[in-house]
Amino acid sequence: xESFISLTSVAAPLPDVDINTDVIFPARFLLLLNxxxxxxxxxxxxxxxxxxxxxxxDRPPFEKxxxxxxxxxxxxxxxxxxxxxxxxxxxxxxxxxxxxxxxFFANCFRNGVxxxxxxxxxxxxxxxxxxxxxPMTVDLESQAIRLPDGESVAFRVDPxxxxxxxxxxxQIGSILADDIADIDEFERRHRASAPWxxxxxxKFSGVANAAKQGSHE
Amino acid sequence: MSELTLYDKIWSRxxxxxxxxxxxxxxxxxxxxxxxxxPQAFAGLIAEHRGVRRPHAHIAVADHAxxxxxxxxxxxxxxxxxxxxxxEANTQRFAIPYIPxxxxxxxxxxxxxxxxxxxxxxxxxACGDSHTCTHGAFGAIAFGIGSSECECIFATQTLRQRxxxxxxxxxxxxxxxxxxxxxxxxxxxxxxxxSGGVGYAIEYAGSxxxxxxxxxxxxxxxxxxxxxxxxGMIGPDHTTFAYLKGRQLAPDEAHWDAAVADWVAxxxxxxxxxxxxxxLDVSILSPRVSWGTTPEENLPITATIPDPTNESDxxxxxxxxxxxxxxxxxPGTRLDSIPVNRVFIGSCTNSRIxxxxxxxxxxxxxxxxxxxxxxxxxxxxxxxxEAEAEGLDRIFRAAGFEWRESGCSMCVAMxxxxxxxxxxxxxxxxxxxxxxxxxxxxxxxxxxxxAAAAAVAGHLTDVRxx
Numbered sequence: 110x111e112s113f114i115s116l117t118s119v120a121a122p123l124p125d126v127d128i129n130t131d132v133i134f135p136a137r138f139l140l141l142l143n144x145x146x147x148x149x150x151x152x153x154x155x156x157x158x159x160x161x162x163x164x165x166x167d168r169p170p171f172e173k174x175x176x177x178x179x180x181x182x183x184x185x186x187x188x189x190x191x192x193x194x195x196x197x198x199x200x201x202x203x204x205x206x207x208x209x210x211x212x213f214f215a216n217c218f219r220n221g222v223x224x225x226x227x228x229x230x231x232x233x234x235x236x237x238x239x240x241x242x243x244p245m246t247v248d249l250e251s252q253a254i255r256l257p258d259g260e261s262v263a264f265r266v267d268p269x270x271x272x273x274x275x276x277x278x279x280q281i282g283s284i285l286a287d288d289i290a291d292i293d294e295f296e297r298r299h300r301a302s303a304p305w306x307x308x309x310x311x312k313f314s315g316v317a318n319a320a321k322q323g324s325h326e
Numbered sequence: 327m328s329e330l331t332l333y334d335k336i337w338s339r340x341x342x343x344x345x346x347x348x349x350x351x352x353x354x355x356x357x358x359x360x361x362x363x364x365p366q367a368f369a370g371l372i373a374e375h376r377g378v379r380r381p382h383a384h385i386a387v388a389d390h391a392x393x394x395x396x397x398x399x400x401x402x403x404x405x406x407x408x409x410x411x412x413x414e415a416n417t418q419r420f421a422i423p424y425i426p427x428x429x430x431x432x433x434x435x436x437x438x439x440x441x442x443x444x445x446x447x448x449x450x451x452a453c454g455d456s457h458t459c460t461h462g463a464f465g466a467i468a469f470g471i472g473s474s475e476c477e478c479i480f481a482t483q484t485l486r487q488r489x490x491x492x493x494x495x496x497x498x499x500x501x502x503x504x505x506x507x508x509x510x511x512x513x514x515x516x517x518x519x520x521s522g523g524v525g526y527a528i529e530y531a532g533s534x535x536x537x538x539x540x541x542x543x544x545x546x547x548x549x550x551x552x553x554x555x556x557x558g559m560i561g562p563d564h565t566t567f568a569y570l571k572g573r574q575l576a577p578d579e580a581h582w583d584a585a586v587a588d589w590v591a592x593x594x595x596x597x598x599x600x601x602x603x604x605x606l607d608v609s610i611l612s613p614r615v616s617w618g619t620t621p622e623e624n625l626p627i628t629a630t631i632p633d634p635t636n637e638s639d640x641x642x643x644x645x646x647x648x649x650x651x652x653x654x655x656x657p658g659t660r661l662d663s664i665p666v667n668r669v670f671i672g673s674c675t676n677s678r679i680x681x682x683x684x685x686x687x688x689x690x691x692x693x694x695x696x697x698x699x700x701x702x703x704x705x706x707x708x709x710x711x712e713a714e715a716e717g718l719d720r721i722f723r724a725a726g727f728e729w730r731e732s733g734c735s736m737c738v739a740m741x742x743x744x745x746x747x748x749x750x751x752x753x754x755x756x757x758x759x760x761x762x763x764x765x766x767x768x769x770x771x772x773x774x775x776x777a778a779a780a781a782v783a784g785h786l787t788d789v790r791x792x
Contacts, residue, residue, distance in 0.1 A: 125648070126641045127520055127620050131759045136740045140391060140405035142365045142412060154761050180641060182521040185554065186759060188363065188456040190472035208521055211556050212456055212470050219474035267488070268347040280474075281376070284482045288343065288351055292379075292484060295342040295353055302339075305577035305585045306355050306449055308382045312575055313423045316431070319382070321421040 111221035112277030115248040116202055120176035120239035121165045128179060129186030130213060134195045136187075147191055148199035166199065170242055178232075178239040179206040184213025193220050203247045205254070207232045218270045221277065223249060231262045249275060329595035331492050332561050333527045336467045336592060340450045342484055352487045356444060356451040356466075357479045358435045359386035359422065361413040362740070363454025367477035368416040376481045378420040383483060385444050386417045387425040389434045390740050394703050394730035397427055399742070406741060420480070433706020433732045436460040436548065436674035440540070441708055443573030447562035447589040452479060457674050457756065459550040462559030463543035464566055465592055467527070469556040490557065493526035493602040497534035499609030504790045506684065507542040508676060508754070508773035510534075511549040512614045512624045514606055520622040523555030526602060529594060530560050534608045540569040541680040548675045549756050552621040561593040615661055615786055616758045616771040618649030623758075624771065625661060627788045633657035652760050653768050654748075662787050664770070668751040669700035669781040670763070671774050672730075673737035676754035677705030679712050681774040685754075686718040688778035688789060694726040695784025701728045701743065703735040727781070739764045752780035 138150040156164040165171050177196070183206040184192060193216045196204070203223040217224040225247070227235065235254060238245055243257035249271060254262040266274075273280065284292075300307045313319030330338075342351040364386070371378070378384070391406035393399045400407045410427065417424040425431050431438060436457055439445040447465035452458060454476045461468035475485055495514060501507075515522075528550050530543075538546070543560050550558025560566075567586050570576045577585040616624035617631055623646070625632070634646040634657070650656065655664070671677070671685050682704065694700050702722050704710035710732060713719055719729045736743040737755035745751055745767025754777050755762075758769040770786060779789035 124641075124644075126645050129620075129757075129759050131757070131762050135761055135765070136738050137765075139362050139740055140409055142369075142409065144366050154765060182524070182554065185520060186456065186551075186757060188454055188470040188472055190363070190366070190454075190474060193472070208524055210554070211524060212472060216472035216474065219472065267349075269345065269349055269486070280486060281370075281374070281478050281481050284351070284478070284484060284486070285376070288482070288484070291343045291351070292353070292482065296483075299339075299353065303448065303585075303588065305581040306446065308575060310382060313382065314574075316385075316423040317426060317429075318417055318421050319423045321418070 110277045110279055113202060113221055113223050113249055113274040115246060115250060116175055117244050117246040118175035119170045119173065119242055119244050120178050121171040121174040122236055122239040123165055123177060123179045124236060126180035127182045127185055130184055130189050130192040130210070131186055133184065133192040134189060139189060139191060144194040146198060147195035151195040151199050173200065175200050176203045176205065176245065176247060177201050178236050179204060181207040183209050185210035188212040190216045193217050193222055197222055205232070205235055218274065219280070221274065223247065223266070223274060225264045225266070227262070227264055234260070235262055329598040331594045331598045331600065332465060332529055332559060332592055333467060333492055333557070336448055336450065337489055349486050349488050351484050352450060353484055354452050354479050355383060355449040357384045357476070358439055358444070358451070358453040359384050359417070359476070360390060360435050360455065361388040361409045362390045363473045363476055364416065365409065365412050366473045367480060370477040371480055378422060378480045379483045381421040382423065384422045385425070385442070386413060386422050387432060387435060387438060388413050388427055390734045390738055392427050392733040393742050394733045394735045395742065397731055430707050433708065434674045434677065434734055437677060437705035437709065440464065440544065441573070441706055443570055443576030446570065446576065447566060448592050452485065456551045457548050459556060459558045460544050460548040460674060462550070462557055463540060463547040465559060465562035465589065467557060467559065470551065490527040491525055491601040493523065493528050493604065494600040495528055495530050496532035496603065496605045497530060497608050498532050498605065499534055499607045500537060501608050501611070504775055505611050505613055506773040506775065507538060507545045509611050509614045510606065510608050511546050512616065512621065512771065513611055515549065515553045515621050516624050517606065518553055518604060520552060520620050521554045523550065523553035526555050527557035527559070528555045530558065531594070535560060539680060540565060541678040544678065545675055549621065552756060562589045613773060613776050613789055615776065617653065617655060617661060618646065619652050619758055619760050620645070620649070621756070621758060621771060623649055627661050627776070627786065629661055631655050631657050631659045631661065663785060665697065665785040666750045666752045666770065666780050667697055667699065668745060668749050669694070669698055669777050670736040670751055670753040670755065671701070671777050672703030672705065672735050673755035674705065675756040676774050677703060677709065679709050681754065682709065682713045682718050685774040685778035686721045688775050688792065689725040689727070689782060690721050692725055692782045694781040697784050698781050700726065700781040701730055701736065703730040704732050706732045736763050752777045752786060
């Protein structure tokens with residue numbers, strides 16, 4: 110995963126509340142199998158509908174924005190990670206909002222995108238600074254946003270997520286490296302206490318692949 | 327000893343380890359895989375030369391992109407066809423049990439998990455789909471995840487998670503005639519808002535629940551995510567156990583009694599504390615319909631479209647304006663005067679046998695209005711077979727409905743079933759977002775009985791007065 114330490118960029122203001130992931134990335138483009146190049150479908154309908162005045166991300170200087178300042182409950186709805194992949198592909202590395210859809214929020218941190226939830230009051234200041242079209246700096250090391258007028262707005266990120274972003278850690282790799290003995294031990298205990306949760310190939314009789322040996326072991 | 331909730335008990339049983347920052351490594355017993363959120367997860371495994379730790383903890387089925395009219399209509403070189411063949415190839419490669427689209431067990435992930443007995447009380451279950459909260463109806467911790475987390479479960483059977491706060495929703499009283507659990511969940515979302523449940527795992531409780539079938543409980547838990555909660559759950563009881571007994575993947579005879587004894591003990595203790603409580607008297611509810619573009623924007627069918635100028639919160643006022651503009655509706659309009667030209671009965675919210683029975687009861691002996699095209703899409707092949715044995719397909723067809731094969735269909739606009747720009751749909755699905763049922767399409771959410779009534783009347787209407 111790409112690391113995130115500090116970022117200076119103009120910030121695109123998108124004050125609408127409850128922007129869902131269907132709006133961020135419409136479902137018909139979910140048929141694509143890759144995660145690259147998805148920014149062409151980012152906010153597809155909004156961008157088309159906004160002609161001729163143009164959607165915020167198509168308007169200079171925000172077409173180069175790496176920060177998005179959004180309204181509350183941003184990314185609610187569907188779990189589609191394409192919403193984050195499309196934002197990241199566009200160049201957005203940081204989304205700031207008063208609150209987020211929880212699955213979207215988790216997906217951001219899996220893809221090197223910093224999601225910052227701010228209380229309504231500091232959020233308002235960041236939103237109004239964004240509309241000045243001047244760059245601001247989001248610094249994950251010190252957990253502060255430096256606004257164009259020099260004011261600093263503090264934020265907090267969960268320590269593990271912060272560390273993972275700063276170092277660009279791969280979470281699956283970390284678990285496989287550090288926790289496998291614990292998982293093995295847990296599975297032994299768990300199977301003894303709730304044996305019905307362990308599904309054998311025989312239980313799946315008649316279901317495709319159930320009797321196969323995978324390429325896994 | 328402190329008193330514990332259902333959520334606390336299941337969570338603590340699945341903690342592999344505690345990290346010092348407050349996260350837990352949570353063991354995931356069950357993972358349901360579909361064609362849309364899995365390709366990139368499988369690609370990640372292959373790129374990193376990783377295997378699937380426990381292939382039989384997963385079950386895979388294609389539901390989002392599948393055609394519901396003619397299965398053979400799927401072209402292997404189409405985008406949808408490629409997505410389905412990708413799932414087939416990936417599950418074969420990693421030996422993950424897979425249900426083909428023509429199998430008698432086929433269906434929507436959130437319908438077949440319970441039907442096969444894959445979903446069980448006391449388990450942790452995840453799926454790359456936000457409506458995974460549906461499975462909480464069985465007393466499981468079930469939640470939606472993104473593709474990266476799907477990949478993590480394939481490789482490790484765990485997820486690093488932070489425990490959520492607990493919220494209890496007490497549902498009191500009995501539902502009036504033609505009022506359903508869909509109206510209950512719409513009323514709750516209207517009451518607490520689309521972000522009202524963010525950060526909380528909801529447990530539904532109260533006297534109303536005892537009357538609710540498993541189908542009704544699934545509808546209730548299904549829409550928890552529309553209130554912002556990834557998790558919605560219900561303590562398992564005799565209704566739960568009776569539903570599960572004898573299902574293919576449920577505990578067999580040798581384990582059944584021990585399993586039931588274990589599940590009974592999972593229920594929330596009498597004095598357990600929730601960080602937040604909400605209450606709803608379900609006996610005073612009427613059938614509801616949505617009028618806007620968030621599930622929160624819904625009202626009783628007897629109401630009129632609200633006026634944004636009466637809304638004090640500026641952000642919400644702006645959202646209302648935008649909703650009314652997209653929906654092409656004006657304040658003061660009676661909801662029961664709004665014409666529709668499409669009707670969709672289906673989706674992981676309302677495509678189970680009881681839903682189809684409720685809709686069929688309304689349409690029996692009637693015909694759909696001449697301005698309406700209407701489809702019924704059973705949630706699974708097994709629901710379809712059961713409905714056909716009861717003659718429901720004949721009732722729907724006689725009234726002018728199309729009777730389809732199982733799939734997500736018009737809930738998600740990723741397959742052939744979708745609205746055209748400007749079309750207006752009475753829908754039993756879960757999301758009325760802009761473009762959700764097709765670019766430029768307009769969605770009104772409601773119960774199966776209300777959608778059936780709208781099909782007959784040609785406009786939104788009060789099923790009680792039909």
